[in-house]
Amino acid sequence: MPNVLETELDQLRERVLFMGDQSEEAIKLATRALIEHDHDLAERVISGDDRIDALELEIEWSCIRILARWSPEARDLRFVMTVNRLIPILERIADHACNLAHATLAIGRKPLLKPGTDLPKMSRMVREMLRTALDAFAASDAAAARTVIERDEEVDRLYDRVFHDLLDRMTHDSAVTAHAARLLLVAKHLERIGDYVTDICEQVVYLKEARVIKHQRLQNRENQ
């Protein structure tokens, strides 16, 4: 009964994309709250996390249900497996957005120090990556997913720069150590989001090509 199954898989896809949108929005709002010292907004991001957690549970149940009832095969099976792996990743991304919001509350009204321009840039980069990754998932576009994986290096480089900048500030001004350490954590959260987006893209490659590209070094060693 492919038509009914296809309808259910389409609904599942839409639901994952909706969850992805919510996670992306959470990063955006958390970053704005950080820059604008908007504590109400930060609180909203934190309270909105429950909704994303609920989406994860709902979609996970749908995956179980589809596996039990349809015994999907080949690309349909890969699709359900991919969805089942994507949703905890999206949930963790939203958790990091939440952590950004918590950091905003802890930072209070203190300035963002020098990396004040780099942190929004990092946030923008990971959000763009996430959007492209979700587009790639929606279109089963492995090539697009691979371009996102490459972009993660830019995020890592930016993180290194922020790290050294903040380390430099801490070294030269002990009064800002605690504040700089919090900003360091903010940068780390954004860097981790980049890593998670990479994981999403690896799943998109699996979805399209049935190839597992994670743990590449391990696989190369086995191939040798």
Added chain:
Amino acid sequence: MTEPRRTPLNTPPTLQPRVSEPVETKIEVEGLDFYYGQTQALFGINMQIPEQRVTSLIGPSGCGKSTLLRTFNRMNDTIIGARAEGVIEIDGENILVPDTDVVSLRQKVGMVFQRSNPFPKSIYENVAYGLRVNRLTRSKVELDERVEASLRDAAIWDEVKDRLHGPALSLSGGQQQRICIARALAIQPEILLMDEPAAALDPLATQKIEELIHKLRERYTIVIVTHNLQQAARVADFTAFFLLGHLVEFGGTDRIFTSPGDERTEDYITGRFG
């Protein structure tokens, strides 16, 4: 570049549940015992079959599922020594009482069998037969309309519309089965009983029957007996598991196939026995 995914969603898309609540009960079975002579085949069955949903009856051979199905339109009456005790209410009326009008009961409760059994007549006559016998149409035009509507409902109109007066027996097994479904639908039943309707069909024909069942559930209450567990999982909203004449478990198909409450159900659907 990937294509734009879509505009941002303002409202969340929802996953359509296979079972939307609430559902009305169409068939209520209370304390049903069934006997073939001295042999008891069903023991104290209690269940409520919901309206406009697909309910599958599953279980190993001899568990009583076909016997139960056949009590819903009193098909077992033709078996010498067979008797049912208890209550089966359809729309609130006990169909087991002696003065039940079995002919009108069978108009209301149609049946499709494992082996397609078209009459050795034309496709048209097969579908028109019940309408004629029961004088359910007043004119040739109305009869034609009902035949066409039934064939459309059975998703076979496009395949046979150019040869309506050709022999039904010249059709493939899957097409014959859909003609039989059209024949059952023609007299506008409210309930459709299906006894392994796809057991004798190839995978493609089976798929068409399953798609048809999925479509028909919007208008009919369907009860299906199947040995094919995956078929039950695919088509049914509710599933009942029978063992040795007892109803072991009855519930939403999602639950039965993901977390059955009874170990015997779990053993059966995971292939441990049966």
